[in-house]
Amino acid sequence: MDTEGSDTSPTPTATQPGWLAHWPEQLTRVPYWAFQRQDVYAAEQERIFRGPAWHYLCLEADTPEPGDWRTTFVGDASVVVTRNAKGEIRAFENRCSHRGALICLDEKGKGNKGFSCVYHAWTYDLEGTLTGVAFQKGVKGKGGMAPDFKLSDHGPRKLRVATLHGLVFGTFTHDGPQLDDYLGDEITSRIARVLEGRKPVVLARYTQALPNNWKLYVENVKDSYHASILHLFFTTFELNRLSQKGAIIVDESGGHHVSYSAIDRKERTAGKEYAQQNIRSESQYRLADPSLLSGFEEFGDDVTLQILTVFPTFVLQQIQNCVAIRQLAPRGVNESDLHWTILGFETDTPEQRLARLKQANLVGPAGFISMEDGCVGGFVQRGIAGALDKSAVIEMGGDMAQSSESRVTEASIRGFRKAWRTHMGIANPTQAAP
Amino acid sequence: MTGDMQALYFKMSRALADYARCIDDDRLEEWPSFFVENCLYKVTTADNHCEGLEAGVIFANSRGMLSDRISALRQANIYERQCYRHLIGPPSILSSGDDDLRGEAAFMVARIMRDGTTLLFATGRYLDI
Numbered sequence: 001m002d003t004e005g006s007d008t009s010p011t012p013t014a015t016q017p018g019w020l021a022h023w024p025e026q027l028t029r030v031p032y033w034a035f036q037r038q039d040v041y042a043a044e045q046e047r048i049f050r051g052p053a054w055h056y057l058c059l060e061a062d063t064p065e066p067g068d069w070r071t072t073f074v075g076d077a078s079v080v081v082t083r084n085a086k087g088e089i090r091a092f093e094n095r096c097s098h099r100g101a102l103i104c105l106d107e108k109g110k111g112n113k114g115f116s117c118v119y120h121a122w123t124y125d126l127e128g129t130l131t132g133v134a135f136q137k138g139v140k141g142k143g144g145m146a147p148d149f150k151l152s153d154h155g156p157r158k159l160r161v162a163t164l165h166g167l168v169f170g171t172f173t174h175d176g177p178q179l180d181d182y183l184g185d186e187i188t189s190r191i192a193r194v195l196e197g198r199k200p201v202v203l204a205r206y207t208q209a210l211p212n213n214w215k216l217y218v219e220n221v222k223d224s225y226h227a228s229i230l231h232l233f234f235t236t237f238e239l240n241r242l243s244q245k246g247a248i249i250v251d252e253s254g255g256h257h258v259s260y261s262a263i264d265r266k267e268r269t270a271g272k273e274y275a276q277q278n279i280r281s282e283s284q285y286r287l288a289d290p291s292l293l294s295g296f297e298e299f300g301d302d303v304t305l306q307i308l309t310v311f312p313t314f315v316l317q318q319i320q321n322c323v324a325i326r327q328l329a330p331r332g333v334n335e336s337d338l339h340w341t342i343l344g345f346e347t348d349t350p351e352q353r354l355a356r357l358k359q360a361n362l363v364g365p366a367g368f369i370s371m372e373d374g375c376v377g378g379f380v381q382r383g384i385a386g387a388l389d390k391s392a393v394i395e396m397g398g399d400m401a402q403s404s405e406s407r408v409t410e411a412s413i414r415g416f417r418k419a420w421r422t423h424m425g426i427a428n429p430t431q432a433a434p
Numbered sequence: 435m436t437g438d439m440q441a442l443y444f445k446m447s448r449a450l451a452d453y454a455r456c457i458d459d460d461r462l463e464e465w466p467s468f469f470v471e472n473c474l475y476k477v478t479t480a481d482n483h484c485e486g487l488e489a490g491v492i493f494a495n496s497r498g499m500l501s502d503r504i505s506a507l508r509q510a511n512i513y514e515r516q517c518y519r520h521l522i523g524p525p526s527i528l529s530s531g532d533d534d535l536r537g538e539a540a541f542m543v544a545r546i547m548r549d550g551t552t553l554l555f556a557t558g559r560y561l562d563i
Contacts, residue, residue: 107481202487203487203488203489204478204479204482204487204488204489204490204491205479205481205482205487206478206479206482206491230512232509232510232511232512233506233510233511287498287502288498288499288501288502288505289496289498289499289501289502291496291499292499292502342489353488354495356489357488357489357493358493358495358499360489360490360493361492361493361494361499364491365491366477366491366492368506368510368511371511371512371513372511372512372513375512375513375514376512
């Protein structure tokens with residue numbers, strides 16, 4: 001499954017940043033400066049995004065034929081994904097090894113034999129290997145590169161690539177874990193539940209600009225506690241009542257999670273807890289056109305919602321029949337871009353396709369549900385602006401990062417912190433035996 | 435331009451101006467009445483449109499779905515107080531028939547936050563087709 005790229009120049013390891021020593025011991029506190037400091041951001045780029053983590057790149061279907069390519073992101077780095085002449089997927093940094101210009105300017109293309117940098121026409125094959133330097137021998141015996149210049153000594157960094165049920169992942173680290181081991185069986189099987197054995201069709205792509213540090217969005221996705229409180233739309237229509245059947249799965253590394261809810265056919269009278277807590281969700285709001293939510297049975301398991309994350313920035317979402325991939329790209333300390341890909345499947349009937357188009361209203365920048373997630377990170381970013389010395393309190397459901405049958409927990413946020421600490425080189429508290 | 439065309443042009447300009455004013459005045463409950471019951475309303479990106487990708491940021495195929503957008507904004511969704519200012523360019527008439535008028539117009543929308551911060555919120559075109 002894995003395809004090896006070659007040739008990575010060793011990167012010098014930055015000296016241990018001083019702030020690491022000030023990180024709190026427990027998982028239940030996150031200092032607000034972690035969302036505000038440039039040196040934290042820079043260390044994350046080095047240790048997580050260019051480190052041993054695996055990152056979602058694109059769909060296999062995005063580059064179906066040899067010569068097809070698409071650009072994507074791994075953290076700050078622009079990355080080109082290609083399909084080589086043998087039909088294998090390759091990925092390399094979108095950076096000319098001469099002066100650093102982007103090699104590909106567009107998002108995608110077809111029928112390429114290779115690439116040529118617009119700046120000085122250094123050329124690359126579909127693997128990202130440098131194949132030519134314009135005027136390498138000079139003109140009329142004058143100028144040119146030194147005689148000992150070797151093409152093979154230069155080239156953009158290549159990523160190790162692996163595919164899983166139509167998803168393409170990549171990592172800059174060539175000696176890290178395999179993708180399967182990185183994900184573990186539990187996460188892999190829940191990706192399979194949504195994507196295995198069917199060909200996805202892209203229904204839309206768009207990018208949502210988030211006015212906040214990337215980690216605030218990741219923590220929001222992992223936060224099952226807020227879902228039914230902040231998002232009235234969800235709860236009123238019983239898409240995600242906490243007292244529905246459901247659970248949180250946090251993998252051993254802490255970094256990946258699944259939150260799901262399913263129709264509880266035994267007990268469909270949820271709602272008492274909400275009334276007692278005096279939470280807004282107890283309104284009498286009804287849709288004029290409820291066909292928005294009229295879906296179809298797709299998975300055969302009564303699971304109406306499955307939100308799955310892969311550390312650090314990949315989300316696979318199934319909300320009823322609304323299947324989407326969210327890829328988060330940090331854009332500096334205070335900003336991030338959320339790249340949405342809304343999916344249908346080749347086997348969709350016209351009625352099923354229409355149901356997906358309607359349910360797509362639930363998500364994205366104008367999504368009935370996702371709308372709040374697009375702004376709440378900004379509320380935090382602005383709220384903590386003058387509080388570098390304070391910390392977030394993440395104690396709901398205890399102090400560990402374990403799977404839980406209750407979703408009134410922040411276990412998967414603590415899990416994210418656990419994995420983040422591992423990558424950053426901060427020791428984690430010893431977990432008590434379950 | 436013939437008199438008929440002038441009349442059509444005037445009609446379209448006026449409809450667009452009224453439409454924008456309705457939103458900018460925050461009379462959102464009136465907004466669905468600019469559409470027929472059996473409408474198709476999509477907000478999507480230029481790239482999705484060019485590639486023929488079907489879904490959008492907003493997709494509605496009934497006036498009821500448009501009303502639901504407004505009631506959700508008013509009653510369900512959480513966001514900061516903000517208002518909008520639309521600038522709509524002169525419309526182009528693409529075709530006209532007995533009971534049928536197709537056109538497009540460019541727009542820019544500014545978003546004004548409660549502290550006065552004004553952002554270019556969206557640029558694009560209305561495709562009334």
